Structure formats: structure tokens, C-alpha cells
Amino acid sequence: MQDFNIQDSIKGIWDKLEGWMDTIILGLPNFLLAILVFIIFIFIAKYVGKIFDKIFHRSIKQDSIRQMAVKVIKAIVVLIGFFIALGLLNLDTVLTSVLGAAGVVGLAIGLALQGTLNNTFSGLILSFLPELQIGDWVETNGFAGSVMEINLRNIVIKQSDNNYVIIPNGKIIEEPFKNFTRTARSRVFVNCGVGYSSDLEMVRDLTIKTIEDIFPQRGNEEVELMFQEFGDSSINYVLRFWTDVSKNRDILIAQNTAIIAIKKAYDAKGINIPFPIRTIDFTNKLSINKNSD
Structure with missing residues (x-):
């Protein structure tokens, strides 16, 4: 009786292995194709990043913002390749779960870093604005000076007294600013x-x-x-x-x-530029009465 149970167990394990092997063999072409597609998108992301780096080099002077923008674009291309690869593997359920989890995580991160993300996206916007460039003389948020740096968090202004002022990017986007350099x-x-x-x-x-x-x-x-x-x-x-x-x-x-x-x-x-003066007019005469003996 015991030998019979062992044989059934071995047969069940073998059947399972055979089923897995059949699944792997049947799914191997799609698996290889998915890997190939993902690798292709990695190379595409690399070349797309180079192209956008050249484009941004003309319009974005700040290296940190240009590099961040290129990395974001490359990550988007790689993610597209990842989702296409999952679709080729018929993992629609996994794909839906990944998208749902990404949405929840993104919402949580967005709420936790609301101010930081606001400044980051504002920095990306400022980097593309022709109205504000490094070296421009601007007045904003009660400060005036030359723009020394634009990064993902703030801009740095050097005032005429040689002091530096750091202003968050969100403040620049929300408040009006006056740029003296944009007009000759x-x-x-x-x-x-x-x-x-x-x-x-x-x-x-x-x-x-x-x-x-x-x-x-x-x-x-x-x-x-x-x-x-x-x-x-x-x-x-x-x-x-x-x-x-x-x-x-x-x-x-x-x-x-x-x-x-x-x-x-x-x-x-002989044209006079007058200044305020005050004239005192004494209309009464002073008199001293002396008593005579």
C-alpha cells in the first residue's frame, strides 16, 4: 500500500514537470520574442536619449535639468518596451496588476512629495521658457539680480550687492517676474x-x-x-x-x-531747479519800554 502511494506521488510530480515543460516549450518563442523586444527598446531608449540630449542642449543651459529630462524620456521608452514584452507573454493580468500598483505608489509618492514635485516640474517648465535664461537680470518675489543657476528645485539669483538668493521654482511659476535682458x-x-x-x-x-x-x-x-x-x-x-x-x-x-x-x-x-525753502516773516516790531524816573 505504501509503495503504491509513493508511485502515485512520483507519477504526479512527473506529470507536473511534463506539464511545465510543455508550457515552457510552447511559450519559449513568445518568451524569446519578449526578451528581444525588451532589449531592442533598451537600445532605442539609448539613441532617443542622445537625440533629445542634442535637442535640449540648444534650449536648456543647465546640465542637471537636461540630464534629468533625458533620463525621464529614456525611462518612458524602456517602460513601453516592458509593457509590450508582458503583452507578448500573455501576462495581461500581471500587466494590469503592475499598472494598478504603479498608480497607487505614484499617488502616495505624489502626496508625500507634493511641494518637491511641484518645484521639480516647475524647474522643467522654466528650463524651456525663453523668457528666463541663465545670465538674465530679473526682478521677482521682491528680489532683483542675475540668474546664476536653474535646477530642479530652485533658481539662484545674484543680487547687485553680491549676495545670492535661492527662490523655489514653484514661486517663479506662480508669481510674475520682470526680465530686463529679454528686451534690448x-x-x-x-x-x-x-x-x-x-x-x-x-x-x-x-x-x-x-x-x-x-x-x-x-x-x-x-x-x-x-x-x-x-x-x-x-x-x-x-x-x-x-x-x-x-x-x-x-x-x-x-x-x-x-x-x-x-x-x-x-x-x-540760467534755469533754476529750486529746492524747498522756508521763509519766516516777522511782521511785528519788538519794542522795549523803559520806565523813566
């Missing part, structure tokens, strides 16, 4: 005032002529002077003219040059 020329403003006794038309013509000689205007550009108000001690105006500007310092230099030139021109013509 900008309008500069200078405020001034002249005395009430001045000939305003002569002041206007002289000021415009002085600025035009220093800052030649192009095309439709022009020097504009508009009187704004009757001040306490002067009639005030705003002067506007165009010049080459790539950073905030260029504006300060242009304003400095314009103010010096205007002062010299006014001094030569």
Missing part, C-alpha cells in the same frame, strides 16, 4: 522740477534736445517731457527716453548721465 532697449524715467519763473516751453525744448544728443532715439522712439504738477516750490515734470538696457544698473547709469547733462544745460541757460 527700455524706457528710462527722470523726474525733475523748474522754478515758477521759467519759460516752460524753452525748458521742454532744451531738455529734449540735450537728451537726444546723448541718447539717440531709433525708429518710432522719442524723448518725451510732460509737466505733471505745480509743486510747493517748482513745476515738476517727468522725462522719458529710450536707451540700451539689459539690467537695472544700466537704468541707473542712464539716469545719472541724464541728470548731469540736464543740470549743465540748465546752468548754462
